Amino acid sequence: MSAGSFYYSLCFQSLFLFCITLILLVPFASFTTTIITRNSAQNERDEVALRAFKSKIVHDPQGVLSSWNDSRHFCEWEGITCGRRHRRVTVLHLSSRGLSGSLSPYIGNLSFLRNLMLYNNSIQGEIPREFGSLFRLELLSLFNNYLIGEIPVNLSYCSRLITLSIGHNKLVGKIPPEFVSLHNLKFLALHKNNLTGGIPPFLGNLTSLDFISISYNAFGENIPDSLGRLRKLSFLSLGGNNLMGTVPPSFYNLSLLSTFSVSENQLHGILPSNLGLTLPNLQTFIISLNLFSGSIPISLSNASKVEVVDMSENYLFGKLSIDFGGMQHLLRVLVHTNNLGSGGIDEMKFINSLANCSNLEMLSITANRITGVLSNSIANLSTKLQRLELAENQLYGSISPGIANLVGLNILVMFKNQFTGTIPIEIGKLQNLHVMSLGNNQLSGEIPVSLGNLSLLEKLNLQNNKLSGVIPSSLGNLKQLSLLNLSQNDLSGTIPEQIFNMPLLSISLNLAKNHLIGSIPSTIGNLKVISEFDVSDNNLSGEIPDEISVCSNLEYLYLEGNFFHGSIPLSLNPLRGIRQLDLSRNNLSGQIPKFLESLPLERLNLSFNDFVGEVPMKGIFTNASAISVVGNDIKLCGGIAKLQLPKCLNNDPKKDKISSIFKILISTASAVLGLIMIPSFIFCWLGKRRKKQAFESMLEKSLLKVSYEMILKGTDGFSPTNLVGAGSFGSVYKGILDQDGAIVAVKVLNLQHQGASKSFMAEGKALRNIRHRNLVKVITSCSSIDFQGNDFKAIVYEFMENGSLEKWLHPALESEEEQKKKYGLGNEISTNGDVYSFGILLLETVTRKKPTDVMFKGDFNLHSFARMALLDRVMDIVDPMLMNEEIVATNHRMRQALYDSREECLISMVRIGVACSVESPQDRMNISRVVHELQSTRKLLL
Structure with missing residues (x-):
C-alpha cells in the first residue's frame, strides 16, 4: 500500500471509530444526567422537609437548629445522619433539647428515615398522619412531650417498626386495631396517656414483643388472656389502668419475665x-x-x-x-x-x-x-x-x-x-436522718440531747409517749426542721427560746398536753413560715405575745387550757391566713375585738374566759356552729340570736362596765366592810347586856309579821328550783309572799348551827336600820314554828336580780364548800375573822382571782400571791379591766397624773387586803385603821 493510500485508510478508520464512539456515548451521557438530576431532586426534597420541620419549632433554648443554614450541607446539620451512598436522611435525633412547637407533616417525605427520636422536649399538637409514609422507619420515639389527639392509624404502614415509644403525652382514644400488622414490633411504650377502650387482645399476636409499658391510662376492663402467649416478654407494666378481675394464670408461666407490675388497679385473687x-x-x-x-x-x-x-x-x-x-x-x-x-x-x-x-x-x-x-x-x-x-x-x-x-x-x-424504755442516745449518730417518728408508743425517760446533732432532720414526731424532763435546748440546732411534735407527754419546765430559732419550721410546732410553765417567748416571731402552733393544755401563763403577728403563714393557733391573761392583742390583726383559733379555758379578759370579723376563720373558740361587752356580728360570728363563747355568758351581750345572749344596753358596754366597776370599787368595799363589822359589834354588845329575849320581843313588834305557812307556800315548799344560795347559817330561796306578785329573797336559818340565832337577831336589827344603795333591803322577818313543831326563823329581803358580787367575779363557782374555803364561814364569828374575810374579798375584787383557784396549792394562796407582788409588781396581778378604762384629760401631763393616781390607789388596796388577811389574827390590821386607809385611798381618786 502506497503512503497516500495508507494515510487515507487511517483517516477513514479514525473517523469510523469517532462516529461509533459518538453513537455510544450520547445515550450514556443522557442516562447519567437523568440519575444525577433525580438524586439531586430527592436530596432537595429531604432538605425542604428539614426546613419545614425547623419552621414549626418556635423555641430552641439550646440553639441546636442554628447550624441548619446554607453554609453547610444538610447532612452536616446537628442531629442529622445521612446514608453514605445516597446522602439521604436516615436519622433525626434531637432529644432532650427543650424544643417547643409542633411536628411538620413534611417529615413524612424523609423516605429513607429509619430512626426518629424527639423524646424529652415540649412538642405539642398531633402526630401527623403523614408519618405513615415512612416505610423504612424502625424506631419512633416521641416520649415525654405534650402531644394530643389519637394515635394515627397510618403508623400501621410502618411495617418495619421495631420500637414505638410515645408514652408520657396526652394522647386519647384506643390503640388502633390496625397495629396487628406490626409483626416486627418488640418495644411498645404508651404509658401515661389518656388511652381508653381496654387492652386490645390482638397484642397477644405480636409475638416479637418483649417490652410492654402501657401503665397509667384509662383502659379499664380485664387483662386479656392472650398476653400470656408472649413467650419472649421480659417487661410488663400495666399499673394504674383501673383494671378488674384476676391476673391470667398464664402470666405466671412467662419464664423470661423480669419485671411484672400491675399496681394501682382493682385486681384480686391469690x-x-x-x-x-x-x-x-x-x-x-x-x-x-x-x-x-x-x-x-x-x-x-x-x-x-x-x-x-x-x-x-x-x-x-x-x-x-x-x-x-x-x-x-x-x-x-x-x-x-x-x-x-x-x-x-x-x-x-x-x-x-x-x-x-x-x-x-x-x-x-x-x-x-x-x-x-x-x-x-x-x-x-x-x-x-x-x-x-x-x-x-x-x-x-x-x-x-x-x-x-x-x-x-x-x-x-x-x-x-x-x-418501751428510753430513746437511745446513740440515735444521734444517724447524721443522714430526715424523718424520725416514734410517736404513740410507751417510751419514757428524757428526750436525748443528742437529737440536736441530727442536722438534716426535717420532721421529728415523739407525741403520745411518757417522755419526761425538759425540752432540750439542743433541738434548736435542727435548722432544717419543718415539723416538731412533742405533744401528749409528761414534759415540764419552760419552752426553750432556742426552739423558735428554726427558720424552716413551717408545718407544725405542737407542744400540747404537757406540763409546761412560763410564758410564750417573744422569739416566737422568728417562726415566720409556721402553719400550726399548738401549746394547748399546759400550765403556761402571761399574755399572748404581740410577736405572733409576725407569723404571717399561721393557719392554726391553739392556746386553750392554760392560764393566759390580758386581752386578745390587736397585733393579731395581720394574721390574714388564720383558719382556726382556740383561746378557750384561759383567764383572758377585755372585749372581743372587732378585727376578728375580718379574719378568714373557720373555727373560733373563746369559751370559758372573762370576756365582756358586745359580741361582734359579722364574719365568723354569723355562724353559731363555728364559734363558742360559753362560759362568758354573764358578761357578754349582743351577737346573733342563736347565741342566746342578752341584748346590750348601750353602745359602749366595755367602757361603761369598766367605769362602773372602778367607780364603785371603793364604795362597795366600804359598804361590805360595814356589813361585816356591824353584826360583830352587835354580838359583842348583846353578849355583855344579855338581853336576847328583850331584843327578840322588840324585833317582833317592829317588823311586819309573815307566817311559816306563807313562806312555805311562797317558795313552793322550799323547792330546789327556787334555791338561790346556801351558807353555813342557812339557805336563801326565791319566793312570792303577796298577791301583787313581788319577788323576795327568804333567808331560812339553820338553827342547828351554833350562832345562827345570834345571826338572826344581829342581821335583823342591823339591816333594818341601815339604808345604802349597795346593800340589800330587809322587808320583814318570821319567828315561828313549822308543821313538825320545830323552831323556824327567816328573814325576808328584796330580791336582787343581778346576783352577788361572787357571781359577777366568778360565774362558775364550783360548790358550797369552795364558797366557804380562806372566807371563814365555817368558823365562829369574831372581829378578827371578819377582818380576814374582808381582806380576802378585797384581794379577790382587785385581782379577780378566786381563793379556790387551781393555781393555789399547798402554802401558796391568794394572800401570799398578793404579798409577793407587793414588792415591785403589783400591777402584774391587778385585773386588767381596772386599768383599761380610758382617761380623758386636757393634756398628757394631767392624763399621766391620773394614771399614776389610779395605780397608787390599786396598790394601796392590795396592801390593805394583805394586811387584813395575814395568818395570825392578832397581826391583822385593826378595823379602825382599815377605815382610815380606805378613806385615804378614796381621796386619791377625787
Missing part, C-alpha cells in the same frame, strides 16, 4: 404458691394498691434475682415467712398496709435473713398486725438502708442502740407500736 419457681428471672414484682388476698408465697425465697418486692396496700395475711438470705440483689421490700401477722411471738425473725442483703435500701412493714421484738439483729442490716418503716404494728420491747449502725437511714418510722 398469688400462686410456686411463684418464685415459675418466674426464675424475676427482678421486679409490684402488685401494690390492689385487692390481692391470701398469704405471701414462701417460694418467693427462690427468686434469687429479685431486686424489688412491692406488695403493699392489699389484703394479704398470715406470717411473713420469706427467707431473704438468697436475694443478694434485693433493694426494696414493701409489704405495708396489709393484714400480715398471725399473733405469734417470733414474727420478726425474717429480719435476721435480711442481714445478707447488703444492697437493701428500703424495708416497710407499716400498718400490719405483726407481733414481736425488734431484736439487736437490726444492727446487722445494710448500711445502705435509707428507709426503715415499722409503724402501726404490735412490736414491743426496747429500741436497740444498735440502730445507730444504720448510718444511711433517711427515714425512721416506728410510731403506733408498744415500744
